[in-house]
Amino acid sequence: MKRRIWLVLVALAVCAAALFGWWFGTRWQRQLRFRETAVEITDSDFDICYGSDSARLTIYMFASYTCRHCRRFLNLDLPQIQSRYIDNGLVRLVVKPIEIAENPDMMSALQLAACLNRNGNADDILELLLSDPFAVYSDEFRQMIDDVVNSNPILAECLLADDFSYIKKNNLLFSATSSKGTPIFVVAGHLYGGRREVDRFCEIIDYELERAN
Numbered sequence: 001m002k003r004r005i006w007l008v009l010v011a012l013a014v015c016a017a018a019l020f021g022w023w024f025g026t027r028w029q030r031q032l033r034f035r036e037t038a039v040e041i042t043d044s045d046f047d048i049c050y051g052s053d054s055a056r057l058t059i060y061m062f063a064s065y066t067c068r069h070c071r072r073f074l075n076l077d078l079p080q081i082q083s084r085y086i087d088n089g090l091v092r093l094v095v096k097p098i099e100i101a102e103n104p105d106m107m108s109a110l111q112l113a114a115c116l117n118r119n120g121n122a123d124d125i126l127e128l129l130l131s132d133p134f135a136v137y138s139d140e141f142r143q144m145i146d147d148v149v150n151s152n153p154i155l156a157e158c159l160l161a162d163d164f165s166y167i168k169k170n171n172l173l174f175s176a177t178s179s180k181g182t183p184i185f186v187v188a189g190h191l192y193g194g195r196r197e198v199d200r201f202c203e204i205i206d207y208e209l210e211r212a213n
Contacts, residue, residue, distance in 0.1 A: 032204055037191040039176045043094060046114035046166045048126070050082060051092035057205070057212050058092045060186040062174045065097065065129040066106070069195040070183045075130055077198045085205055096170040098182070107164045108145050109136040114166050115158035188212065 041060045043049075063070040078093070085091035097113070099106045113129065116122035128135060135141055149156040177184060177191055185192040187208045196204070 032192070032207060034190040034192045034204075036189060037177055037186060038189070039173060039186070039191075041096075041173060041186055044096075044166060044169075045118050048095040048097070048113075048117050048122070049092060050078065050095075051086040052089050053092065054089065055086070055092035056090050057187065057209055058094060059205075059208075061093060061095045062098050062170065062177075062179075062182060062184050062186075063095055064099065064182045065110070065133040067182045071130050071133070073183055073195045077195070077201060080198050081201065081205070084202065090209060091205060096173070097167065098170045098174045099167055100171055100174070102164075102168070102171070103137075105136045105142065106133075107167055108159070109133075109141070110167050111159055111164050112145065112148065112155070115155055118158070 061070075061073075063074070065071065074095070081091070081093070086093065097110045099110055109125065109129065113122050113125045116125060145159075149159065174182075174184070177186070179191070179193055181194070183195060185204075187204075188211070190208070192204060
C-alpha cells in the first residue's frame with residue numbers, strides 16, 4: 001500500500017514538473033503573443049529593405065499599403081525602431097508588399113515600386129503609397145503607369161514581363177502563414193500578428209535578439 005502511494009506521489013511530482021516546465025518554457029510565447037510557423041521566407045532583389053545585410057536579426061514584414069495599421073507602423077514606429085536597432089546594425093527589416101485581392105491598379109503600383117526599389121529610386125512612389133494609397137486607383141495614376149511603359153523600356157520590361165510574379169509570390173507566402181490580416185512579422189520561425197505599440201515591439205526585438213545569440 002505504501003509503495004503504491006509512493007508511486008502515485010512520484011507520478012504526480014513528475015507531472016507537476018512537466019507542467020511547470022511547459023508553463024515556464026512558454027511564458028514568452030504567452031507574453032509576446034507569437035506562434036510558431038514553418039513557412040520559409042527568403043529574400044528577393046525587389047524587397048524593400050531597411051538595414052544592413054549583416055544585421056544580427058532579420059524581420060520579415062508582410063504589409064498591405066491599404067492597411068492603416070501597416071502604414072502607421074511604417075510612418076510612425078519604424079523611425080524609432082530604425083534609430084534604436086537598424087542604424088547600429090542590430091536589425092534588418094524586410095518589407096514584402098502584398099495585394100491579396102490582386103487588384104490590377106494596386107498590383108501595378110506595387111510592381112512599379114518593386115522595380116524602382118531594385119534600382120534605389122522608389123522613394124516617391126513609396127511615399128505616395130504611405131500617404132495616399134488609394135491614389136493608385138485614379139485615372140492620373142493609370143496615365144502615369146502608361147507613360148512609364150511608353151517612355152522607359154527597362155522599367156516597362158520589369159513592370160510587364162513577369163505578370164507580377166514578385167507580388168504574387170508574396171501573396172502566396174502570406175496565405176501560407178494562415179494569417180487573417182496585416183501586418184504580420186516573421187522572425188526566425190516566430191510569427192507576430194498585428195501592429196503593437198512601439199515599446200511592445202521593442203520588447204519583441206529584444207527577445208529575438210537574445211534568442212539569436
